[in-house]
Amino acid sequence: MIIVLKAEATKHDADEILNKIESAGLKPLYMPGTERTVLGALGDERVLQGLNITAHPMVDDVKPILSNYKLVSRELYPADSVVHIGSVPFGGEHFSIIGGPCAVEGLESFRASAEAAVKGGAVALRGGAFKPRTSPYSFQGGGKEALEVMQQVSKELGVPAVTEVMDTADIDLICQHVDALQIGARNMQNFNLLKAVGRTNTPVILKRGIAATIEETLLAAEYIVDAGNPNVILCERGIRTFETATRNTLDLNAVALMKRKSHLPVIVDPSHGTGIRELVGPLAKAAVAVGADGVIIEVHHEPKEALSDGKQSLYPDQFAQLMTELDAFIRAAGRRSSLRKAA
Secondary structure, three states: OEEEEOOOOOHHHHHHHHHHHHHOOOEEEEEEOOOOEEEEEEOOHHHHHHOOHHHOOOEEEEEOOOOOOOOOEOOOOOOOOOEEEOOEEEEOOEEEEEEEOOEOOOHHHHHHHHHHHHHHOOOEEEOEOOOOOOOOOOOOOOHHHHHHHHHHHHHHHOOOEEEEOOOHHHHHHHHOOOOEEEEOHHHOOOHHHHHHHHOOOOOEEEEOOOOOOHHHHHHHHHHHHHOOOOOEEEEEOOEOOOOOOOOOEOOHHHHHHHHHHEOOOEEEOHHHHHOOHHHHHHHHHHHHHOOOOEEEEEEOOOHHHOOOOHHHOEOHHHHHHHHHHHHHHHHHOOOEEOOHHHO
């Protein structure tokens, strides 16, 4: 439930109610505002009702949280959350671009692709060190060596880096080398992994599963936030439908709806959402129009030589051109562009 205190309520009054909530075995939440203090209580509704919170003289109103996802819901936090990857903001008035190759293929290759991404305007780098592949015979990533490459190039270029985590055993190692963790579509409902990244303070990009509903996606985010990590960025990357002309069907409906239902930032992956290089640009622009807080785009210095996802990776000049065009859309939408060259 949401507990709105009266304007004259003090911190002592809030603590009194929070202690009552906690002593009942429930989860208390303290959310001071400029005009009113709002408290939250999460747990068994029968226990909540038995606390008789409305009887406290400093309580102005008590409202139930109707959605199944409590912590990520706008019912609890009406304002947009801003999540930082390194110094780069995602959410609120900001629109930020992550760019880089699908996989880290070696120092020189990753450096070349990363330089192209940053030169084009990306403010954060992407790259896979551990790769979930449908076939066991496909390139699986460079592991720790790839993480070291990402860390080196990230420091050289002065931008934060993001990579995917697939196993709870790798979390500490990955957190030592990069600035944000990515939960891929295949692991969106790997609940042990979600809880484990929730016990870190490292920002998490949570990708929607290929057959996940919007509510399932938000509940997956709830696992992370409930475990203690509020730094979650949702990512729409396309879902599997009957259509076979594209790799996935990029569901931009979901972006607008998740922005309405949740305070968390939402970014879009038009590379995986389409699987076709020529469609990445139009869908990135559409992402701005529906209210996304950023995009994550695959760019490779030589896509035809890429070990994975070369077909959907942009050439450096294509990426730079798209960033120039995208900046106009960002500004037209009234957002603050985080493009490096536009700063």
